[in-house]
Amino acid sequence: MMPDLFEGDARQALDEGAVLLRGQALPIDTMLLAAIETISSQSPFRRMTTPGGFQMSVAMTNCGSVGWVTDRSGYRYAARDPDRDTPWPAMPPQFAGLAGDAARQAGFAGFSPDACLINCYEPGARLSLHQDKDEQDYRHPVVSVSLGLPAIFQFGGLRRTDRPQRVPLRHGDIVVWGGPARLAYHGVLALKDGVHPLVGRRRLNLTFRKAL
Numbered sequence: 001m002m003p004d005l006f007e008g009d010a011r012q013a014l015d016e017g018a019v020l021l022r023g024q025a026l027p028i029d030t031m032l033l034a035a036i037e038t039i040s041s042q043s044p045f046r047r048m049t050t051p052g053g054f055q056m057s058v059a060m061t062n063c064g065s066v067g068w069v070t071d072r073s074g075y076r077y078a079a080r081d082p083d084r085d086t087p088w089p090a091m092p093p094q095f096a097g098l099a100g101d102a103a104r105q106a107g108f109a110g111f112s113p114d115a116c117l118i119n120c121y122e123p124g125a126r127l128s129l130h131q132d133k134d135e136q137d138y139r140h141p142v143v144s145v146s147l148g149l150p151a152i153f154q155f156g157g158l159r160r161t162d163r164p165q166r167v168p169l170r171h172g173d174i175v176v177w178g179g180p181a182r183l184a185y186h187g188v189l190a191l192k193d194g195v196h197p198l199v200g201r202r203r204l205n206l207t208f209r210k211a212l
């Protein structure tokens, strides 16, 4: 279990059920990055296609017993990497531990993710406002870990038209949303160019969910 080193000033409520834990992943950042390298050497990052036929600007891969995928037939969780027809790489126990601990600190004890989507943003890549609703049980929160270049996270309400807050996210930050905020619209503005000392010209994001 991670120590509660960063509670206090580093804990910021975004909404009821949504919390930003500043720097929470910093103590294990190099382990996370090494594990992402290993995972992406097995199931490489790829830019998937939306059901509407657009290629996403964010490149993605997954680890866990299921992974989130999109193609012309829709958004879904799949037990196999469709590009390789193999199971997704296993989720490292430290990933699940970090996510479970962050969820507990946000008030969602007992979170045990089965899916970790790994997003890779290069300068200019963005994720438009969306809800995470491909999971079976919305009682489980979403835990999102930021690594590398800083980004502006948009965190809105339950309607697409609700004006989102702009939350600057830095290397090591974790956002958790669940309960009344579980279906909040969220997204990431186009990544600004830069170089992060550990991650280079990229932002990596781990999004943990309990899909099944």
Ligand SMILES: O=C(O)CCC(=O)C(=O)O
Pocket (backbone or CB within 6 Å): 117, 119, 127, 132, 144, 146, 153, 186, 187, 188, 205, 207
């Ligand atoms: O990259 C992020 O910070 C957010 C990722 C996200 O919204 C998602 O994977 O659904």
